[in-house]
Amino acid sequence: MRTFIFVAVFVFTALCSQPAQAFECGKLDFGAKLSDIDDGNFVFYTEKEGVSYYNYVGICRLPVHQKASPAIAYAFIDGQYYARIIRxxxxxxxxxxxxxKKSLCTPSAAKNEGEWSLYTCDLPNEIEFKFKYNNKTGEAKTAAYSKSLREKIGKSGKTDPAAFLEK
Structure with a gap:
């Protein structure tokens, strides 16, 4: 009888406890700790200038998946979610x-840098969104990142987060 009660209490406790929160790739939850959002599906692939880059191999559906086959990277500074980069x-x-313009923002700045067109806009919560387009090759890159976390990088923070997805 004691064993039955112990097993029943254990099962009840397991059912009532909150499950680990799975990462929601569509949320720009910048500042979240990797240890809190990692559901076992983040795969580290490189570190540059104090930023660690990961692929997410779990279930992820973004609006871009309906129109293209994107390469998506997630960047972390000191273990905090810093940027989402899509190519x-x-x-x-x-x-x-x-x-x-329909789903995020209207660019507040646009300029051409050689073959590349660059569009930027600010989102709520100190988030900057950049869209770069290579007019010659048709390659597009977007980067949404936390401005406050970018300041932690120092001088190297002037580098565009999307530049790290270059071949």
Whole structure:
């Protein structure tokens, strides 16, 4: 009887405890600790200038998946979620800008840097969003990142987060 009660209490406790929160790839929950959001699906692949980059191999569905096959990287500074970087090839620039305006923001700045067009806008909670498009190759990169965490990097923080996805 004691064993039955122990097993019943154990099962009840297991059912009532909160399950570990799985990472929600669509949320820009910058500042979250990797140890808190890692559901076992983050795979480290490189570290540059104080930033650690990971692939997420769990279930992830973003609006971009309906129109392209993106390469997505997640960046962390001192174990805190810092940036989400997406690279896509073959989408039209005007289509991407239309999607950006519809679902995120209207660019507050636009400029050309050689073959690249760069669009930026600010999101709530000190988040900056950048969209870079190579007018020659059709390669598109977006980076959403925390401005406050970027300051932690120091001088190297001036480097565009999307630059690390270059071939």
């Amino acid at each position: 896509v090839v073959g989408r039209d620039k005007e289509d991407i800008l239309a999607d950006m």
